[in-house]
Amino acid sequence: MGIMMSQAGSFLVVVTLGVAVASWYGSAEPTWGSMVRNVLRFPPFLAFVLAMIANAADYQHPELVRGVLEKMSGPFPVIALLSVGLQMNLRVPPTQTRPIVLGLTYKLLLAPLLIYSIYQAAVQQHDQVVDLCILGAAIGPMNTAAVVAERYGLDPPLAAQMVGLGIPLSLPLLALLGWWFTR
Template sequence: MTVLYHITTPSPAHMANLVLLLVCLGAGALLRRAQLVPSGAHAVLNQLIIVLLLPALTFLHLAEARFDQRFLLPMLMPWLIFGVGWLFFAALGRQLRLARGTVGALILTGGISSVSFVGFPIFEALYGKQGLELGLVMSLAGSVLVSVTLGVVVASWYGAARPSWRGIGANLMGFPPFLAFVAALVAQAVGYRHPALVRGVLEKLSAPFPVVALLSVGMQLQFRVPAGRGQMLAWGLGYKLLLAPLVVWALYVGVAQQHGPAVDLCLLGAAIGPMNTAAVIADRYGLDPPLAAQMVGLGIPLSLPLLALLGWWLH
């Protein structure tokens, strides 16, 4: 069976995501540098994200989500690179004797891709409507779900001086996006559909999420790499941008012998820079927030030429 690839023009709305991403990161950094916002303003934004915006986003999309077998590979990919990243950075932390917070920050930001902001316009440009549909599943059932479940587990474990499963359970139950995920599972089980009024409210509540999250990351972003931090960034971005797509290629193509647009999109998705929500969670749990912010702020721009090269190679 021959698969015909095609290149389409991404919609203005999805191209705007890329521009918005860079503008918000730069605006956040400028606001902090010019002292136009109080010190610690990002912590207020992060609290707003965790308590209100991310729960609304999670329930809005996951309560009505329906997936079938053709979405399996894109759904699994984010869980795969997060799990492998967890093992990789845990071993690296033991080898280099890194602080627990640093290891946790690397796992979170090195293991979760910013699929929605960076991936959607690229997927749509390369594979049209099919690419966008697969990207939505990769984001909702993958990146978003990983961040509000395993992401909180990692944050709780590495953010505590003496971690325990009871403490992790308490953190999960006290994490509003996770509670929204549980509510979405119940809604799916009973065949729930959003009434027009509920959908409208959830859409308006979640709409500011990307801007607020990116501004928060930008406020924490330091473009100058402090002495001694370059090695950590190199390891973190090396895994996120290079090793993660190699892992996906080895398992999906080399071992499972899978081919086609879904596999290509998984390779592209694995190579996307870190998700901004990961840096927000890292900051909430005190996991080396400056490193987490730099992983996002530097990783996303660095991933763009890599994605262009990878997209050309896949075609």
């Protein structure tokens, strides 16, 4: 359930709305047409659409193709982490302190609190799905968001800092929330 929520939720938002907003603000002369073209040409979006079509058609890779794809995709997480990590500076420049504090406060504290509040006020239930949504909101910033920011020239060093600091900072928060949910 967590993988489906991640792929259909946060990932889909980043590769559609995130790319649209990034292309709008990263362009000298933004147009609606260029924004839509950027979304439709973004490789992760194309892969997502292709995967959804294959899933709807109940397509199964032959064993040989599956093995090749698994081998090809193996290094991707390392490459993504390296591309973001190599841009990160362990010392936060004074000009980035405020944006990082604001961004991480929202991402790590306010977003999970907002999700919790919505479920308590609107749905008035608390089960594993709610726990998963709250944990998902408390996870550090996505590498994909930093890649999108870099692609469109939206302060790549700041995006890398947000991911590089946000992921380790989210770990104790996630452990605390996990403990809270299981008690």
